[in-house]
Amino acid sequence: MEFTTQKIAENLWALDQKGVRSFFLVGQDNAVLVDTCFGGDILSVCRTLTDNPITLITTHSDGDHCGCDAQFTEQYMHPAEFARYESRGKGACKAKPISEGDVFNVGEYTLEVVVIPGHTPGSIALLDRQHKFLISGDTVQSGCIFMHGDGRDLPSFRESIIKLDAMRREGLFDTVYPAHGDAIVPADILEDHLALADEVLSGTAVPAGPAPEWFPDTVKTYRRGRAQMYYAVK
Numbered sequence: 001m002e003f004t005t006q007k008i009a010e011n012l013w014a015l016d017q018k019g020v021r022s023f024f025l026v027g028q029d030n031a032v033l034v035d036t037c038f039g040g041d042i043l044s045v046c047r048t049l050t051d052n053p054i055t056l057i058t059t060h061s062d063g064d065h066c067g068c069d070a071q072f073t074e075q076y077m078h079p080a081e082f083a084r085y086e087s088r089g090k091g092a093c094k095a096k097p098i099s100e101g102d103v104f105n106v107g108e109y110t111l112e113v114v115v116i117p118g119h120t121p122g123s124i125a126l127l128d129r130q131h132k133f134l135i136s137g138d139t140v141q142s143g144c145i146f147m148h149g150d151g152r153d154l155p156s157f158r159e160s161i162i163k164l165d166a167m168r169r170e171g172l173f174d175t176v177y178p179a180h181g182d183a184i185v186p187a188d189i190l191e192d193h194l195a196l197a198d199e200v201l202s203g204t205a206v207p208a209g210p211a212p213e214w215f216p217d218t219v220k221t222y223r224r225g226r227a228q229m230y231y232a233v234k
């Protein structure tokens, strides 16, 4: 499976594969990879950019974010993902636990863990306060968020969106780097995510269309502004 490499900021690359995206940050002596896409040889792609040792940080345990994990020896993940990771046939989880406020330094970047359950139980984002960006995994994106299936929890997702939107309003970040959809998204998309979650949870949302055929018929596509999700109203 092929990757395309796009430099989106100094020492920061987006590695795209079939609709999913990892981020790679390179410092003087180390490097950080955020997620590993579906599979293939992401390590070789990283090695075209640096020979530094690589720390892997996993935003959550969905298969499109963990496909090349075996190529890395040092991995971090929120412990609320461990059981789910192992249940998805990835074998024993070798990741070390991370929690709210943990910090990873890589070159000019300081990545701070923000815990945002909902899309999955231990989803995390990474905040750089100085450069005012958030690497968001699947939780904030212009693509369609999967909120149907194992581990999804829409009320928790809504709480996480409220938490992130408060941080945005404080001025902690203005740009989002998501794993799907556009690689660079203005942070005020959070307003659309919150409005959509409110509408869907209150039962007032009208489906914008069906979901892809691999979902049960009850799952629909919901849209509000730039935000979209697949969800089955109970």
Ligand SMILES: [Zn+2]
Binding pocket: 020, 062, 064, 065, 138, 179, 180
């Ligand atoms: Zn994903």
